Amino acid sequence: MILSQTVLVLLGMLLAAWTLAAGWAIVMARVRQQRAEAGQRSMRRLARMIDESPALPLLVRADGRIEAPQRLANWLGLETVPQFLTELDTGDKGLTAEQLAELTTEVRRTQKTAAPFRMVATPRGSRRSLALRGHLADPHVSPGGAALVWVFDFSDSESELVKLRAEAARARGDFSALVSLIEAAPMPMWFRGHDGRLRLVNSAYVAAVAGKNAESVVEKGTELVEAVDGLTAAQVALQAAQQKLPIERMVHATIDGARRALRVSDLPLIDDGIAGYAIDVEDLEELGREFKAFRDAQRSMLDQLSAGVAQFDHKRQLTFANQPFQRLFALTPAHVLNPPPFERLLDIARDAGRVPEARDYQAWRREKADWFAASEAQEEAWPLGDGTHVRIVAQPMPDGGLVLVAEDRTEQLRLSAVRDTLLRTRTATFDSLFESIAVFAPDGRMQLWNRRFAADWGLDSDFLDTHPHIEDLLKRIAARLMRPPQAKGVGNVVRAATLDRKQTGGRVHLADGRTLEFAGVPLPDGNGLLTVLDITDSQKAEEALRERNAALVEADAVKTRFLANMSYEFRTPLTSIGGFAELLQAGLGGGLSDTGQEYVTAILASVERLGEQIESVLDLSQSEAGILPLAREEIDLMPFVTRLVEEREPRIRRAELALDLRGNKATAGRISGDPRRLGRALGHLLDNAIQATPGGGRILVELSRHKVKGQDWARVVISDNGPGMDAAMLARALGGLKVSADGKAVERRQGLGLPLARQLVEAHGGTLELLSEPGQGTAAIVELP
Template identity: 30%
Template sequence: MNRVAMRRGIVTRMARFGHPQGQTAAKAGSRPVLAPAAAVGGGVSLLTLGVLAVPSMAQPAPGVAEGFSLAGWLARAPNYGSDLATAVPFAVIGGLTLFAAATALFHLRERRRAKLREDALAVEVAQLQLRCDRAEVIFAAERRVVISFGRKDDDPVIEGDVSIVGDGAAPRRILAFGSWLTAASAQALETALGHLKRNGAAFHLVLRAASGLYFEAEGSAISGQAVLRLREITAERLELVRAHDALITTRGDLEGLQALLDALPQPIWLRAGDGELLWVNAAYGRAVDAADARDALERRLELLDEPTRTASQDARAGGGAYKARIAAVAAGQRRTLDVVEAPTGAGSAGIATDVSELEAMRLDLQRQMQAHIRTLDQLPTAVASFDGTERLVFYNRAYRELWQLDAELLDSRPKDGEILDHLRAARRLPEQADFRVWKNEILAGYKSLEANEHWWYLPDGRTLRVIGNPAPKGGVTYLFDDVTERVQMESRYNALVRARGETLDSLREGVVVFAADGSLTLFNPAFATIWNLEPSLLAGHPHIDEIVALCGHLSEDADWSELRAAVTGLHDTRTSHSQRIKRPDGTVVDCVTAPLPDGSTLITFTDVTAAVDVERVLIERNDALEKTSRLRDDFVHHVSYELRSPLTTIIGFTQLLGDETVGALNARQREYTSHITKSSAALLAIINDILDLATIDNGSIELDLGPVDARETIAAAVRGLEDRLVERSIQLEIEVAPSIGVFIADAKRVRQVLFNLLSNAVGFSAAGQTVKVAAYRQDDEILFSVADEGPGIPPEIKAHVFDRFESYAIGSRHRGVGLGLSIVRSFVELHGGHVELESGTGRGTRVVCHFPAAGGLARVAAE
């Protein structure tokens, strides 16, 4: 029974695995079961035959002619009844004997057949056992697991080495694919196994475990069951799988790289060893006017011309990369390309970068530099630049002419110290007690980060203002400004002031000027005589309240109260005021106040006692008043003439010299003439602007509207401050938006606004700081912005900076009467705009003026 059970188990196992011999053996093993049934059937047949043959057993031996039959026997029997009773037992016994004999014969025959069948099955079982053992050895030679899925409610049968999923792992863990496979592999296996169970679809997958191992999964349907075979991939096949994964990864990387290269704007290409194009990107196709990259390859369109390709091939043949800047036609235009083509094993790879704009910018920069050099060469100011090694790298014609140096010497790039030694030997430098110390001080500018300024008084009487600006990359740029003429003009101006003083001293009318704060700034002897005041007391600049107290005994308080209000009062419009003071001693004094453009107040006192005594009548008084008024007007015009007439004369003679009608001028004289013209014109413009402020208070000002160019207006305002900018070493940055265009305004008033703002910004800026001027369009407004890097305005002062006569130093040396920003606001508001102020302590100040571009000005003009 053990052998049969073992055989049946082996046959079942082989049949389960689909082995053909196992299926044959299973079919053959069912034959012995049919043997007992056949034997029983034969016995029954023999028994029936024996019963039928009983009567014949009483007959003689075989060979009797009648035969062995019951009918014949009955026919011959003489005594039927008695013989039948006697013959039945014999018949039964004979039948049983025959049945036993037949059964024995059949049993022997079947036993012999069974023995032969059993021997054959034993041999077959031995062969199957050998095959089973061989299959188990082969199955155990690899780490594999076989999982059989039966009916839906049956548990899967797991056979094999489950340790492939991990040492010590439970058999059921292998069914949790997500616990030992990667997410992608687990998902793929679950999907394929589901199709196998539902549809019987076989599959073959290569799976990757979370541990990095690879497994081969095969699924198939066998005998109505879903069978899953898992085995670890090793040796060469593992390498093949890894190479396949690496190939997929590399292919993805290559596709990503190709997509990136297609997105680049630079044409890129790959060539074979014979120079044939293998691959190009989309930019290459666009550059050669092809439909796409494939079209460029099919048509073999070349971006580079034949000489360039030949030169590249020669360079690569030598083992190096080809690099060159060439001119080529790309996308139907003439472009400049930077081409780099490098060898890549059996071929080459190349890229072309469009540098047309860069080349155009370089050429434009080069042209601008040449223009800058030409401009510097035309400047009257001497300019010389030295590099970090203190050697001369640039000089203009004014520098060569200033020091009378040979061009051959300057072109040899001498050092700064060598030029100083040469000039000292020629006695063209200022005389110094210790030339070595002085020279070291000059050369110390190469180590300084800030600009330095020196004043050189040359032996020939000239005065030079020397500014040394350190260069960002090392070195120093010197500016030699000949200020001899300016010093002379200052001397002339001082003489003019003294002449004005002499004029006032000679007047019989008492003249006095009070500043905006009420302090006395100017008086003549006639004023002291009229009011019996000591000149020494007036020289101490007393306040108007002190003057009122000293003169109170000579007049009534009401008389001086009006004068005090005219000097210290805050009025929307400052106008002239006149009154007559009758003193107790009988003296009659006509007093006239006149506001000055700088915020001061001019008061004239005229003793009209004699006129009053002589002419008592009304007509005579009216004549006296008219005369007094004419005297006042004459005085104002006289003062205006004294301020403007000398400047007009200077400008006229300067223009006469500039026209060279009196003789030809050399370059230096023309330079001086140009300086005089610019400075005088700027000063005259300032005086005219100051005098025009009085008309603002009177309300009689009229705007001369017309198209205004923002850039030209800023330049005009800056020209009046060039000397102050240079003198204080303040940098000026101007930024004008290209799209600003022109706007409708009074160009002169806009220039005055910018001049006042720049003057304040320069005044509150320290040396080396930067003042920024910007103009741009915002919606329907034109904005002018002036910003400085000064100390800024504290919040408590910010609310009063636009008030008149409010002046604050805020830690700087700038002084003023407090009308600059007030005038700015007045002019801007006359145009229909407004002013914004942005400032804070330590953050500088920024003033923005909003001018209507058209609509607001049209409204103002209509009003």
Template identity: 30%
Template sequence: KAREELLKFTTWLDTHAAADLKDALDELFGYGRPFTLFLKTAAGGHLEADGRATGARAVLRLRDVAGTKQDLVRILDQHRRLTREIRVSRALMNTLPIAVWMKDDDGHLKWVNQAYVSAVDAATSDEVYDRQLELLESRQRSTLETSLKGARAFSKRLPLLIGGERKAHDVFAVETDEVIAAAAIDVADLETAKGELDRQLMALDRTLDRVATPVAMFGRDGRLTFHNEAYQELWRLDPAWLAQSPSDGEILDRLKELSQLPAMADYRKWKVQVLSCYQSSLELEDWWQLPDGRMLHVVAAQRPDGGVTYIYDDVSERLQLERQYNALIQVQRETLDSLKEGVAVFATNGRLQLFNTAFLSIWRVNRVRMEQGPHIDEVIDGLKVLFENDDVWQSMKEVVTSITYQREAYTGHMERADGSYIDFAATPLPDGGTLITFADVTASKSYERALIERNEALEAADRLKSQFIGHVSYELRTPLTNIIGFNELLLSPYGGALTDKQREYLGDISSSSRQLLSIIDDILDLANIDAGGLELAHEPVRIKPMLDDLAGVAAERASGEGILLDVAVADDVDSFIADESRIRQVLDKILSNAIGFSHPGGEVRISCWRETGLIAFSIADNGVGIPEEEQERVFERFVSHSQGSHHRGAGLGLSIVKSLVELHHGSMTLVSEPDKGTTVTVRFPIDGRHLGATHDADAEA
């Protein structure tokens, strides 16, 4: 057991001694190398360890050291310690960014650190020693050596050439035991920073001199070191006197003499309180009511250098604005309370910020509770008593609490449990808040319901009227067709001989019957259009043949009235997709009106041309024209105006024309001037691609 304890070297030997003994034993066991060591124990004593190989065995002898050997051991320990310290010190200096070097009494470089090697552009320290590469110039070295002879210490800022650039360095040197140790610290960045600081301070002074707020700076001795122009203008002090750097107390005394300080019962006590900022790091803040009525907000703050900076902010205008603002707020509140609509404004944190009396009345909530600024959730809980739709309240809450930049307004209406109707609108405000308004529309809702019921009754009556007219017109068409047929039979040779008078009567019957048949057809077409049952064909319409045919039919009537009929078709016009029969019907009725309202000897012109994606037809006359106040009504049903002409009708022509044009997704314009004529222009899509969709949409309507 004692042998095992002995072999645990780390328990009874110094750490370094235990490591040395272990290494020596490894050499002895491995290679048979003998050793003699002096070991330091953990208790501070010393032992001599002797290791030898004897045959196949290794022998370790430990002897206590005494006498001369003990002195030798102490010297060896001190040597090891000094060696470690030198090694550590040099390792540390090699890591520093400061050039360090040592010279012997002959002036030769004996040791340099890595920063020195880099500074003289050498590869290694050996190169520095071999070539004796100096960092300082000869004159600088002479100055350093001369200074060391007298004071044995040197400290000076010198410009050193390093890396091709001359930079300022603080050079320190000491001489001990005829060995010179020196170091050079790069202070170029420090000088740059100091220069920059000086420039910033100058810029700050210039800036403060331009600001409108009075500023004064006093040194730690209490004397004025800086003031801007606003400070001088505030107190109206003599610039020459301020240039003498008076003390803070002297300035206060001068202002007291000039009656520019606030009125106070004890000036001395007040002055001591003001000057106490030099002894306290706390910021002094005070309000000075000057004799001329101005109000100053005075802030005195101690600077790191012990001086004090005063800022005098004239808040007279701001206080006046605050009073005006408070007055406006009061006016706003009175205005809101006079509104019939309930108003509630929520802040960005979702809490009620503002409300009016109408809001309390509409929702029957307690004013005291609302004045506490409850959150939107609490407000909704109180309002749910009269309206429990969670979806509406949730949507309204999202407008109030949403954090997105693009909040959208939310509007709607509520039918409450008490039978009342409330219209509401939640509107985001520019400051991030939300305005919610509630309007009690119970009375108007009752009127609206009555109007809706009346309108539905009128619509039903109109439908019955249309159905009745359509039914009657259809029933009239059959006997009327028979009358026309029998009338034509009588006029034919098969009907026998007729007198001239009889033939005239039969001609009048035929003309009147066909006119009546045309009116009935128009009524049936309008009824079909209203019912959405009018089918449109989808076919190519050749324009020139159609216009020639229409002009040929109308030419007989026009020539009887001495009216000139002219047709002008552009060269690039060919065909378009539409219902040809309905297009003929449209143009025929417009042409019939143009001839009917023309003076004898007048002119009617039919024109056709292409526009972008459209075909345009224009029929113009120089007849009686239409007054401006009547032009809007000519498209209404059963509205007829003879305008002094012999043309009469049921007032359905232009009405059915407009309906047919709109079914084709076209447009129609009328330009007229009394005694100068009328121009009607209709435009249709060339490709007719909307015809099917038009019919379906109208049918659904």
């Protein structure tokens, strides 16, 4: 029982172990199965991946056998994968003989030396490009020194590579051309890095900064442009890079020792850096300054014109209007500051009444706007409502603009009308003259004449209407002259006036007894004027006047001899009478009674008085005859007048008058004159004042000086407070002795004192003025230079 139990236990344990072993075996088999299935799946996946991969393996064994997937045969254009490497060339498909030979050589070298290789092959009849990369196969893959060649289909990549190579070649060519272009560019060009430092400059840049070469300029960082407003050229370039916008500015730089204006541009090149270039615009700036100066000068000149000028640009906008145009079209300063377009300008002028009235204004305005497209200048006359006549000239410009010229011709039309009137007036005036006239052109043809000309020369109007030549005219004139050859003198006068521009004259006698005097006068227009005057009557009157003049000359000689004889004949008896009276008074003829003495004294007083009258008559006669002699010398006026007053002091006292002498030597000054005759003139004025002033009256004598037209004159005023005179009495007092109207007798006036005083003062170059009113007295004002 015990054994049986042991056996049973053993059997159970054996069965349990067997069961465990069977379960273990089943589990392990299951695991191996799963591993096998996973391996198969992995193999299938790897095979599929190899089939789908862009690279296919080609295993070349040492004996020349090959293993490869079917896809490689398809790439090579073969139906199946051959067994040996040499079968890859079938003659019409597969690799070419050269490619196969190269592949075979490379494979054998790799099998022997384990050196990898690369090559490119293109199967026959295919555009497929295959890249072969070979190396020694791993012993686990194929023992015995097989070569594993990976085949890549890079047809697309090859196209891209070809394209890229072509583009790269083109880019290299373009870059080389661009570099050459930049290097040959006449303007400075440069390239900066992201830090703003120069990395590339062209030869123009090097020449502009006077550098040695581009490398030294880049190394030194020599800048072409100076700092402006504290910003260097590198800082401005960095600003352009930060803003990712190009910056263009106008700066000045010194190039070849001269300041030049440059337009500098900095262009950010995204991530590559900043490019820059500088264009020399100094010539443009100078041209702009010259153009601005020319435009300003032109506009200043246009402002001085009398005609209005306005300029419009291609947009029909007013760009300039001179002052006459502004006045003519009533433009305000606001219109000048904000220039209107052409159509708006017409509207403004229409509102101001400065355009002509039009039935359809809109159509009229459109018609004027077509001036901009016209091929030639347009000219119109605009009559305005206020009577103004304006001439308009519209000149289209090549740039599409327009120049409008407006000329106010109102005055010209008025002058034209006045000219027509003057021409008609001249014709009527010529025909009304007593003097005959004719106008000849430089070619000798008659242009104008009056009716008197035809009458004086006895010419037919029909002949003159043909405007005859001077030669034809002379033939007609010669037939009417007393001496026909004298007609040539008329032609010479006309020729001198028209061609020589000289004024000459002459005189001819007609066969009918008349005498004509003619003269040629050059006219400003180049013509010559021939004036003819009938002097027959004047010749007769001249002869009569010549005879009468001879008689007058003889009478003047008689008068001169009479004055000389009268001076002798009057003074000699008077001197004898005075001498005998003085002898009687001295007692040489015996003693005289008291009555006799009174008679002698009266005779002497009368002799003295008569002597003065004779002197006055002689001086007055000589003065009126113009032969009064003057002995001029310098006279101190104040002592001179004082002496005259002192000589009349007894008479003043007897008349119980008061005389006031005002002035001094400094204020009276000196004059140039004849003391004797000037003393007689002032003495007569004093005597008249003494005689005209009643007892107890007052006489004022005042000496002074004053300016007359810048010249220093002396003034002597002698006034009294006597009864005065009215205008008639004053005229008679100044008259004195005068020759009668028939020249044969002498009229006596109111004494000789005042007339003689006036004659003597005027003989000294001075003036005498008498002022008098009844009851107010009389004042005599003498002014002497």
